[in-house]
Amino acid sequence: MLRDKDIRPVQGKLGVMIVGLGAVTTTLIAGVEAMKKGYSEAIGSVSQMSTIRLGKRTENRNPLIKDFVPIAKIEDIEFMAWDIFEEDAYEAAIRAGVLEKELLNKLEPELRKLKPTKAVFSSDYVKKLHGTHVKQAANKFEYALMLMDDMKRFKAEKNLDRLVMAWAASTEIYMEHHPVHETLESLEEAMRNNHPSISPSMIYAYAALSLGIPFINGAPNHTLELPALRKLSIMNKVPVGGKDFKTGQTLMKTIIAPGLKARMLGLSGWFSTNILGNRDGEVLDDPESFKTKEVSKLSVLESILQQDMYPQLYGDIFHKVRINYYPPRGDNKESWDNIDIFGWLGYPMQIKINFLCRDSILAAPVLLDLIIFMDLAKRCEMYGVQEWLSFFFKSPMTAPNLQAENDLFIQQTKLKNTLRYMMKEDLITHLGLEYYDEM
Numbered sequence: 001m002l003r004d005k006d007i008r009p010v011q012g013k014l015g016v017m018i019v020g021l022g023a024v025t026t027t028l029i030a031g032v033e034a035m036k037k038g039y040s041e042a043i044g045s046v047s048q049m050s051t052i053r054l055g056k057r058t059e060n061r062n063p064l065i066k067d068f069v070p071i072a073k074i075e076d077i078e079f080m081a082w083d084i085f086e087e088d089a090y091e092a093a094i095r096a097g098v099l100e101k102e103l104l105n106k107l108e109p110e111l112r113k114l115k116p117t118k119a120v121f122s123s124d125y126v127k128k129l130h131g132t133h134v135k136q137a138a139n140k141f142e143y144a145l146m147l148m149d150d151m152k153r154f155k156a157e158k159n160l161d162r163l164v165m166a167w168a169a170s171t172e173i174y175m176e177h178h179p180v181h182e183t184l185e186s187l188e189e190a191m192r193n194n195h196p197s198i199s200p201s202m203i204y205a206y207a208a209l210s211l212g213i214p215f216i217n218g219a220p221n222h223t224l225e226l227p228a229l230r231k232l233s234i235m236n237k238v239p240v241g242g243k244d245f246k247t248g249q250t251l252m253k254t255i256i257a258p259g260l261k262a263r264m265l266g267l268s269g270w271f272s273t274n275i276l277g278n279r280d281g282e283v284l285d286d287p288e289s290f291k292t293k294e295v296s297k298l299s300v301l302e303s304i305l306q307q308d309m310y311p312q313l314y315g316d317i318f319h320k321v322r323i324n325y326y327p328p329r330g331d332n333k334e335s336w337d338n339i340d341i342f343g344w345l346g347y348p349m350q351i352k353i354n355f356l357c358r359d360s361i362l363a364a365p366v367l368l369d370l371i372i373f374m375d376l377a378k379r380c381e382m383y384g385v386q387e388w389l390s391f392f393f394k395s396p397m398t399a400p401n402l403q404a405e406n407d408l409f410i411q412q413t414k415l416k417n418t419l420r421y422m423m424k425e426d427l428i429t430h431l432g433l434e435y436y437d438e439m
């Protein structure tokens, strides 16, 4: 890993390639274009708005992260996207219904320019969608080659210095590990033979990693877990990260559960239900796509509460997650959580949360930060799974057999300490005894 002066400097433009031109992607792109024009600040973005403390508290050194680490500037970002529908970014944003027409109209010329490239897609993996804007090839390996051509063309046409790719397309059906996922040879052979255990997200990731391009998995799909893709990321020295953007209800879970545990309060049940009416909600209405999401959402509590270490407090939790497709609500999801907790002498208490969130408004800055930090990781020659970015994911990936860290505040410390480490600053332990040495 390169540090400080040796980090490859940011020069030229950063090309961002996103799979799926839906609600999250159009909200990000419109936001970035709005920021380039000075209409708004990057609210919700850690890379743009957060400061980082350096040295002792008495030193008062608190620069913005964007002034401390050499990250790409918003003005230097260029987008492209693949989608199974032909709508340009303006039409797609209007249909997604997240942002108001008044803002989108001001950005119309920029958004109209972004027309999606034909996608690699099969409704075997997303049952509710039937796209028309899709590539045709004899086998899955050929699809990967076509995607690589798209990436090379984008880089050359826009004169880009670097590329990053993210999956913000629909959630695929639940996929299990299959022996063909094991090695690069077996994966490539399975792609040539159109093996059903190879989903489109695996083809996109394979194509990106083959060209040394960082890949972010924003959905709960089984993709970067493939041993073959992990090996490819190490072999080609590419940073990767996943999975599933941490927004909405799960964000709340990772804020509240660590607090309950810190105070040694018990938990007997957590019931979470949602209504949402966007296309993501429609896709998740299919039980096979929902299962992929459910597994991602359920794993959070187990890993925060460490049931094995605290059987009296967390040994017997009833955890249920429901997602209900309800079209009138569009992207403006509403979620309800009922949390049954217990305290001193086992006395029960309840917490109710009613979060009226806007999914894509929460997801867009997360995607922006991931793109920016993944590009930084690549310039620092960091590769493989980037656990320091687990702050942004619902189901953070780790090295094999390593338990994920889901507590948002530990994740934040890990993120900031990694940035300090890159820049050869002292890591912060929060011990703080030195302030009292002279007393």
Ligand SMILES: NC(=O)c1ccc[n+]([C@@H]2O[C@H](COP(=O)([O-])OP(=O)(O)OC[C@H]3O[C@@H](n4cnc5c(N)ncnc54)[C@H](O)[C@@H]3O)[C@@H](O)[C@H]2O)c1
Pocket (backbone or CB within 6 Å): 019, 020, 021, 022, 023, 024, 025, 082, 083, 084, 085, 096, 119, 120, 121, 122, 126, 129, 131, 167, 168, 169, 170, 171, 172, 200, 201, 218, 219, 220, 244, 245, 246, 247, 248, 278, 279, 280, 283, 359, 360, 362, 363
């Ligand atoms: N919005 C959030 O807060 C949030 C949080 C976590 C994860 N996610 C995940 O991010 C993804 C995007 O969410 P969204 O709300 O933008 O959904 P969306 O349905 O609005 O957009 C997804 C887009 O992907 C396209 N698509 C599907 N398969 C494709 C393929 N193989 N290639 C190219 N395009 C394809 C669809 O046509 C659609 O336009 C979903 O998987 C969702 O579960 C979203």
